[in-house]
Amino acid sequence: MTTQHAGTAGEVFVAFLKLGLTSFGGPVAHLGFFRTAFVERRRWLDEAAYADLVALCQFLPGPASSQVGIAIGKQRAGYPGAIAAFVAFTLPSVVLLLAVASGAALLGGPLAAGALHGLKVAALAVVAQAVWAMARTLTPDTARRGVALAAGLIALVLPSPVTQVTIIALAALAGLARPVAGPDLPLRPPTRGDLFWLIGFLALLAGLPLLALGGDPAVGLIDRMYRIGALVFGGGHVVLPLLEADFVAPGLIGRDAFLAGYGAAQAVPGPLFAFAAYVGALQTGPPNGLAGALLALSAIYLPSFLLVFATLDWWQGLRTNRRLRHGLDLANAAVVGLLLAALIDPLLLDTVGGWTDLAWAAAALVLLVRRVSPPLVVLLSAATGVTTALASGLG
Template identity: 50%
Template sequence: MTDQNLAKPDLRLWQIFLIFLRLGLTSFGGPVAHIGYFREEFVIRRKWFSDAAYGDLVALCQFVPGPASSQVGMGIGMSLGGFAGAFVAWLGFTMPSAIVLAGLGLGFAGGDIAATGPMIWGLKLVAVGVVAHALLGMARSLCPDIPRATMALIAAALMIAVNGIGMQVLVIAAGSVAGFLFLRGDTGKVDGNLGAGISSRGAIVALLVFGLLLIGLPILAQTAPSPWLAVFDGFYRSGALVFGGGHVVLPLLQEAVVAPGWVDADMFLAGYGATQAVPGPIFTFAAYLGAVLQNGAGGGAGALVALIAIFLPAFLLVIGLLPFWDRVRHMPKMRAGLAGINAAVVGLLASVLYDPIWTGTIHDVKDVVIAFIAFAVLQWRLMPVWALVLAGGAGGVLMGYFGFAGAVG
């Protein structure tokens, strides 16, 4: 299936916003699960993207720094509505968890996080099914032959054996090389435009702003001391220098806010625990941290500044790179390399499904059965993914009431 078989609608910005708002309210399970939710919504249900085009977008977002799943959402929004579409997609997906976490920070009370354990347990089991369903669908589309299936298996094995950002970059690069060597003339053609509405000049400006802020903010923070400038600098660098997104950003955030004494270590950990109980991107943890800052730049304004600063690098990179990536992926000679990258991405998702999703969620036979039921519900399309998420959370609470809920790790 190629993009020319699909029809993207002429959407208004509020429609894009509402679609992503619903995703932001129901997308539990972390970055890889979010990629599964996006695929279910835009590839399977609405058929606005082919698996190949979606895989190309995921491949780019896995390769550049920033929150990968949020960048995928921004890229989808951009292809549907240009620059403004990318913004409202980010706003809808991010706003629900950001508001909740900022509110918790402003109240200086995360509540009884342990009391949400059964609900989180149910949601995590649903996420296992969502990721497995997405992985199977992407594998069928992006690894349809023995060479690409082999690349995916090797990528998964390498990531499981040596997990880390360096290995992730190496695996993706190796997938590109393997594609050039072994997949020429066997990758098809992909039509369509992922970088809609963004000119080359606009893309270059975005990349220049990204680099100037990365270099200039630390200098400004040193030469013109200001708590607000220091906060913006710390959160911007955390968002700009992290590969893989998700939980990988935590060490950078801890260094940015705990080390200088802006946030107490216990308050930091309490907020991280609360982040696990809300849907949407893990980077919204920044809203909580901004609200509890003790350097004179906290409160509601601190939450907003921290949130904007940590996501701004991702936004600039998507705007700056997607138009050029869109051109590259249409070149016949580049399709082979990109096909290899997509196969490697399938392997990366498989490794994450195993560890930490499976190892951190599945603890006994009961967990296996529930996760399989969630997978089967999606596989046979018995209910939409948002309804499955709600059912998972409610089921976890119910089983917790009768003492059957498992551990939350």
């Protein structure tokens, strides 16, 4: 399948800005929101193509949900679309976190806790709907259902970013081993453009530490953020402790300020990687403030852009090869299993504290199944959380 640019960067920006304002719940929930917005509602791509993008971005280091957004933006409107998708999806969380960094707002108290709980309940419902819909499409036979269940079980027993990558890789290899009837299409080698982005990724990974030896604090900030973005698997929940090790331990940001921002990052919509902007803004020395925020944010996301640009078009070409199609079919089934595991742990275990929460999540799921707008369901769930907290306080 060749990449088609059927839209405009402005169209992509508007679509992703809505998601950036309403996508609470972390990377797993984001994938559910993306699926609803771009597979079900706008039909920019079909279920299998979306699952292929998720599988690709699970292989790549960095924030998988943001990478899926970048890939969707590029397929829709080329390189401008990729940038528009990233900026629009990330901007709301960056603005909110910088407001916290400037002291304009600090999230706390029972009402804020109630709202956050409501958002987590909504995220649980969104992911449950996505897992069900993807399972119906991507696990139509016994073999693929078995792969999905096995992947989910292994992910629950051995929770680790390395486990996720290994599961997808093993599923893909099992699919590749299946026999293909008749001759198959030859594989297209990477183009010069693909290699250009890949070489750029590797050159920066090797070269920035050498440049940082010069002692320039701006280069040091870029080096630390680029290295984290280039080497971490598992998304925001993994990158936050790494940021703490790289910035709190050496005294580049105060521990109290870091922890306050960590709490805020759990409550704002959009990607958790946006927390890098908060860290860059609150460095004890320059570059800090807005300049530090922009440098940190750009550096931690740059590896994602380079890797998506290096692999996306080649990946689409690989999808047309029948043997590789078998591999992708099982990899997609494994992705369903991984999403199911994430639905159980952490979303279900961290969110549901009793029958009331379970009924609440079920009601949100019913609204989504009846095609009530996901942003509206999110807002209603947050309002329910605030109301519940207020009633508890009065009682």
